[in-house]
Amino acid sequence: xxxxxxxxxxxxxxxxxxxxxxxxxxxxxxxxxxxxxxxxxxxxxxxxxxxxxxxxxxxxxxxxxxxxxxxxxxxxxxxxxxxxxxxxxxxxxxxxxxxxxxxxxxxxxxxxxxxxxxxxxxxxxxxxxxxxxxxxxxxxxxxxxxxxxxxxxxxxxxxxxxxxxxxxxxxxxxxxxxxxxxxxxxxxxxxxxxxxxxxxxxxxxxxxxxxxxxxxxxxxxxxxxxxxxxxxxxxxxxxxxxxxxxxxxxxxxxxxxxxxxxxxxxxxx
Amino acid sequence: xxxxxxxxxxxxxxxxxxxxxxxxxxxxxxxxxxxxxxxxxxxxxxxxxxxxxxxxxxxxxxxxxxxxxxxxxxxxxxxxxxxxxxxxxxxxxxxxxxxxxxxxxxxxxxxxxxxxxxxxxxxxxxxxxxxxxxxxxxxxxxxxxxxxxxxxxxxxxxxxxxxxxxxxxxxxxxxxxxxxxxxxxxxxxxxxxxxxxxxxxxxxxxxxxxxxxxxxxxxxxxxxxxxxxxxxxxxxxxxxxxxxxxxxxxxxxxxxxxxxxxxxxxxxxxxxxxxxxxxxxxxxxxxxxxxxxxxxxxxxxxxxxxxxxxxxxxxxxxxxxxxxxxxxxxxxxxxxxxxxxxxxxxxxxxxxxxxxxxxxxxxxxxxxxxxxxxxxxxxxxxxxxxxxxxxxxxxxxxxxxxxxxxxxxxxxxxxxxxxxxxxxxxxxxxxxxxxxxxxxxxxxxxxxxxxxxxxxxxxxxxxxxxxxxxxxxxxxxxxxxxxxxxxxxxxxxxxxxxxxxxxxxxxxxxxxxxxxxxxxxxxxxxxxxxxxxxxxxxxxxxxxxxx
Numbered sequence: 001x002x003x004x005x006x007x008x009x010x011x012x013x014x015x016x017x018x019x020x021x022x023x024x025x026x027x028x029x030x031x032x033x034x035x036x037x038x039x040x041x042x043x044x045x046x047x048x049x050x051x052x053x054x055x056x057x058x059x060x061x062x063x064x065x066x067x068x069x070x071x072x073x074x075x076x077x078x079x080x081x082x083x084x085x086x087x088x089x090x091x092x093x094x095x096x097x098x099x100x101x102x103x104x105x106x107x108x109x110x111x112x113x114x115x116x117x118x119x120x121x122x123x124x125x126x127x128x129x130x131x132x133x134x135x136x137x138x139x140x141x142x143x144x145x146x147x148x149x150x151x152x153x154x155x156x157x158x159x160x161x162x163x164x165x166x167x168x169x170x171x172x173x174x175x176x177x178x179x180x181x182x183x184x185x186x187x188x189x190x191x192x193x194x195x196x197x198x199x200x201x202x203x204x205x206x207x208x209x210x211x212x213x214x215x216x217x218x219x220x221x222x223x224x225x226x227x228x229x230x231x232x233x234x235x236x237x238x239x240x241x242x243x244x245x246x247x248x249x250x251x252x253x254x255x256x257x258x259x260x261x262x263x264x265x266x267x268x269x
Numbered sequence: 270x271x272x273x274x275x276x277x278x279x280x281x282x283x284x285x286x287x288x289x290x291x292x293x294x295x296x297x298x299x300x301x302x303x304x305x306x307x308x309x310x311x312x313x314x315x316x317x318x319x320x321x322x323x324x325x326x327x328x329x330x331x332x333x334x335x336x337x338x339x340x341x342x343x344x345x346x347x348x349x350x351x352x353x354x355x356x357x358x359x360x361x362x363x364x365x366x367x368x369x370x371x372x373x374x375x376x377x378x379x380x381x382x383x384x385x386x387x388x389x390x391x392x393x394x395x396x397x398x399x400x401x402x403x404x405x406x407x408x409x410x411x412x413x414x415x416x417x418x419x420x421x422x423x424x425x426x427x428x429x430x431x432x433x434x435x436x437x438x439x440x441x442x443x444x445x446x447x448x449x450x451x452x453x454x455x456x457x458x459x460x461x462x463x464x465x466x467x468x469x470x471x472x473x474x475x476x477x478x479x480x481x482x483x484x485x486x487x488x489x490x491x492x493x494x495x496x497x498x499x500x501x502x503x504x505x506x507x508x509x510x511x512x513x514x515x516x517x518x519x520x521x522x523x524x525x526x527x528x529x530x531x532x533x534x535x536x537x538x539x540x541x542x543x544x545x546x547x548x549x550x551x552x553x554x555x556x557x558x559x560x561x562x563x564x565x566x567x568x569x570x571x572x573x574x575x576x577x578x579x580x581x582x583x584x585x586x587x588x589x590x591x592x593x594x595x596x597x598x599x600x601x602x603x604x605x606x607x608x609x610x611x612x613x614x615x616x617x618x619x620x621x622x623x624x625x626x627x628x629x630x631x632x633x634x635x636x637x638x639x640x641x642x643x644x645x646x647x648x649x650x651x652x653x654x655x656x657x658x659x660x661x662x663x664x665x666x667x668x669x670x671x672x673x674x675x676x677x678x679x680x681x682x683x684x685x686x687x688x689x690x691x692x693x694x695x696x697x698x699x700x701x702x703x704x705x706x707x708x709x710x711x712x713x714x715x716x717x718x719x720x721x722x723x724x725x726x727x728x729x730x731x732x733x734x735x736x737x738x739x740x741x742x743x744x745x746x747x748x749x750x751x752x753x754x755x756x757x758x759x760x761x762x763x764x765x766x767x768x769x770x771x772x773x774x775x776x777x778x779x780x781x782x783x784x785x786x787x788x789x790x791x792x793x794x795x796x797x798x799x800x801x802x803x804x805x806x807x808x809x810x811x812x813x814x815x816x
Contacts, residue, residue, distance in 0.1 A: 061455050063556035087454040087556070088463075094455045100448035104470040113466075114456030163457055 010075030012167050012199035013037040013060065018080070019068035020055055029055040030223045033069070037167065037199050042190075044211045044231075045203040046246050047220035053203035054097070056220070057169045060201070061094045062087035074166055093160030093198070097171045099152045101144035107131070107155050108140035114163035130158040133192065150181045157189070161196055168193070170202035174210075186210040207246045219243050289727060290640055293631035296624055300647040300695050303661030304527075311524035316517035318509070326505055330522070334501045334529075337423050337487050337494075344427025345483040348575045349434025350476055354468060355572060357442035358450065360557040361565040367572040368439075372807055374579030375432040376800030378756040378773070380492025381792045382425050384780045385583040387496065388590075390416040395586075417497045426487050428579035433486070434479035436807075441475040442468065447555040460558055478703070481537040485652050485699075488530060491759045492777060502526045503654045507759075510656070523657040530652030534645075584796060590789035598790045607794055610771040613686065614754035617693035618701075618747040624694060625701035625746060630735070633709055634727055644702075651699035655760030662692040662764060689764045696760055697753050701746040708742030709735065748806040752799045 015035050021028040030052040037043045047053050058064040060071060062078065062085060070080030073092065078085040102110050112127035131137045134154040144152060153173065160168060173189065174182045190213045193200050204211065211217060212231045219227040219234070219242070227234060227243050238244035355361070356368040390396050442450075446468070453467045469476070491503045500508075502522055509518035560568050591598075632644045650658060666688055712735060720730040736743070758773050765774065772791045779788035 058556070061451075063451050063454070086558075087451070088457050088459060090455070091457065092455060094452070096448050096452060098448060100452040102449060102453070102467060104473075113453065114458065116458065116462065159452075159456065 009039045011036045011038050012074060013201060014072040015069065017069040018059060018066050018071060020059060020064060020066050028223055033225055035218050035225060037201050040197055040199055041215045042193055042200045042213065043216050043218065044214040045201065045218045045220055046207055046211065047205065049205050051220045052223040053220060054171055057094065057171050057203060061092050061169060062090050091166045093165035093168045095156045095160050095170045095173060097175060099156040101152055101155055103144055106140065107136065107142050110144065110155055111159045111162050113159065126162060130162045133195065134158045149177050150185055153177065153185065157192065161198060165198060168198045168200040170200065172204060173202060174208055219246065289631040290635050293628050293640065293644065296628055297643050297647045300650065300698055302665040303658055303695055304649055304653060306661045306664050308524055308527070311521050313517070315521065316515055318513050318515040319518045319521060322509060322518045326500065329500050330502050330505045333419060333499055336419060337426065337501065338484055340423035341426035341430065341487050342480055342484050344424060345431040345434050346476060346480055348427065348431035349479055350438055350469065350472065352572050352575065353435050353438035353442055354464060355568045357439050358555060358557055359560050359568055361560040361568045363569055369804065369807065370576055371435055371572060372432050372803045373576065373800045374429045375752065375803045376796045377429045377580055377583055378795065379426055379429050379490050380496065380758060381776065381796065382429050382583045383422065383493035383496050384785055385586045386421070386425065387416060388785045389586055419499045422493055422497050422499055425493065428575055430483045430486050431575060433482040434476060437475035437479045438472045441472050443554045446471045447553055450555040477537045481533055484533050485530060488526060488652060489654055491654065491656065506654060507656060523653065527649065527653060534652065587789045587793045590786040591793050594786045595790050598787055603790065606770055606775065607772060610755065611798065613690070613771065614751045617690050617754045618750040620690060621694045621697055621701035621750045622743055622747045625698060625705045626743070629702055629705045629709055630731055648699035648702055650695040651697060655696060655757060656763055658692055658696050659760045659763035662688060662695065684766050686766060689761065692760055692764050693754050693757070697750045700749045700753055704742045704746040704749065705739065708739045712738050745806055748802055752802055755795050755799050
């Protein structure tokens with residue numbers, strides 16, 4: 001069979017000219033945003049605070065309604081073009097910035113929460129294997145408030161991955177964690193995402209090590225996509241000071257950034 | 270070694286803020302004096318009437334009071350939780366309006382609603398007149414339909430008291446549960462499942478707190494059960510006292526009632542302590558469920574029906590009566606009666622908050638078990654029927670006056686407005702205290718601790734840090750007391766100075782004389798004031814939350 005005969009899989013996520021303005025505000029939170037996450041891809045969205053990153057994730061998850069454009073998941077229109085699929089039927093896992101664990105449920109019940117359609121035994125088995133994946137199987141009887149920040153994050157990821165979502169969204173996954181924990185967890189998260197094979201979109205406000213592992217990086221500024229490329233591409237050729245500012249901290253072996261604005265950046269940081 | 274131990278002991282003693290503890294003990298002692306007479310009195314050997322009361326009347330009191338608590342509590346819980354969920358987490362036509370309007374039944378005293386529904390369903394009332402006009406034959410059967418039943422009273426309580434549950438549940442769902450509820454949705458669970466498995470468990474502390482208030486209001490009511498002829502503990506106390514002349518039995522019945530309330534309160538307390546969670550504050554409300562078609566109609570009805578029967582129907586009927594009688598009833602004296610009542614309520618509200626704040630603060634900076642449990646004693650007034658407090662206050666004040674006047678036995682405080690205000694503060698201390706305490710809990714300890722490490726004294730910290738942060742809670746506390754004083758009946762009936770009336774006592778007297786139409790203007794003013802105050806309070810709280 002020739003390669004051209006294999007039907008190309010549709011992208012896991014496709015945003016087409018999506019716009020959103022909150023009622024009572026003048027500036028649009030997002031305008032004309034188009035981006036795409038292919039099957040199995042890890043895409044990072046980078047932008048300063050208040051540039052619309054969280055709005056982007058809420059639109060994809062179905063927690064906000066777009067004013068313009070269309071959102072497609074696996075080729076199916078879920079918002080825009082007259083279609084609307086509510087969040088509970090989108091099959092999108094979202095890991096909130098503050099994790100939003102259910103405080104009244106044990107760790108194992110948190111993870112099993114999205115598995116209601118499965119029979120009880122299967123549900124328990126799946127929750128156990130997810131907890132094993134994130135390395136928390138010995139804490140399954142704990143309540144969320146008895147866990148550290150890093151443990152809470154891993155529970156949140158296990159909970160989002162348990163129902164086998166077609167897309168995983170991570171909102172500032174490291175902003176609530178200490179630096180040593182951050183470094184450790186970034187490697188672990190990359191391993192987890194690789195193992196699960198779930199296409200992932202993550203948003204961060206500063207370039208972390210995990211961004212280096214992304215297949216593609218999208219830079220967002222004041223609600224608009226200003227740059228898109230591979231981590232290495234954006235690192236070596238950022239194009240402007242805003243983008244360079246994010247990538248200045250990143251260390252990629254054998255990669256030397258070039259450009260007239262680098263002095264400006266290093267002066268600023 | 271001995272010296273060292275001694276110094277450590279002295280340091281330990283000095284670390285306790287004795288001034289605050291002493292002040293709070295003094296306040297509690299003053300507030301508890303009228304309440305302590307009840308259990309002390311119940312320890313005395315029983316009088317002649319008690320065996321009779323215990324064997325013949327007590328079983329009915331227990332059964333009826335239990336029935337009212339269970340049914341009214343259940344209805345208020347279902348209506349309060351349901352409307353809070355719809356308003357906080359759904360989008361449907363009229364939602365914004367309902368969000369505001371659903372507090373209005375709080376302004377309708379249960380006894381006034383009871384009079385109105387008795388009047389509406391009376392033989393001469395508009396309902397039977399309508400039935401007779403529509404179907405002349407059917408009127409006869411309807412003539413004997415009796416609305417004066419315990420079931421009707423229970424439903425009426427539920428309809429006017431459910432906002433006590435609605436308000437805290439809505440606040441929690443709107444402000445503290447947003448991300449958690451959204452997480453449940455993204456995990457693929459349906460509306461009903463999220464409501465039962467996440468929403469209600471999260472709202473549990475708010476639901477329990479509101480329910481405790483509802484139950485205490487049910488236990489306190491005298492006007493409605495008296496009018497409908499339902500024998501309960503409260504009517505039993507009045508009867509033992511005023512009809513049988515047996516103070517002893519009245520005190521015993523009150524003591525049983527106090528135990529019931531103590532159980533309700535400690536259950537609420539216990540389950541709140543159990544729930545160490547409750548969602549993080551802030552973060553904005555959750556994405557709403559957009560309801561359409563039949564679902565939206567059901568949501569609209571679920572909000573509209575309690576609002577109609579708990580507020581619109583009683584107010585419309587009262588307005589119709591008042592339209593007829595106001596030209597005669599409303600005169601200069603009526604206006605000054607209204608102003609008197611309002612200023613009385615405001616004085617009581619401010620004073621209650623002025624006492625609640627140092628009490629709550631003292632048990633915060635000295636959080637030993639002793640201080641905390643002693644403070645709870647000051648809150649019991651809310652659970653004791655107004656009439657019992659009235660007599661407790663009378664006894665305490667007579668003792669005080671006698672000590673003050675020596676042999677002359679002049680009445681310094683007894684029979685004055687000051688005595689009435691004191692009784693209101695004793696009665697409504699819990700109403701003022703609980704919002705203040707909850708506000709302090711919400712602020713957390715670290716902010717106050719930061720102020721202390723920067724060199725501010727506890728008092729300075731209170732006024733420079735906690736009070737500005739507590740503004741909303743203090744306003745809410747004072748307002749709730751004002752509403753309660755406006756509606757208060759039995760305590761005022763007993764303690765008011767000679768020739769002194771409030772709107773509530775005026776309305777009660779006219780209604781008891783079967784002059785329902787004449788009582789309407791006073792009742793309407795009470796409801797208008799209480800409802801406006803409730804609406805203003807809610808606006809103020811919203812604005813604070815929006816900042």
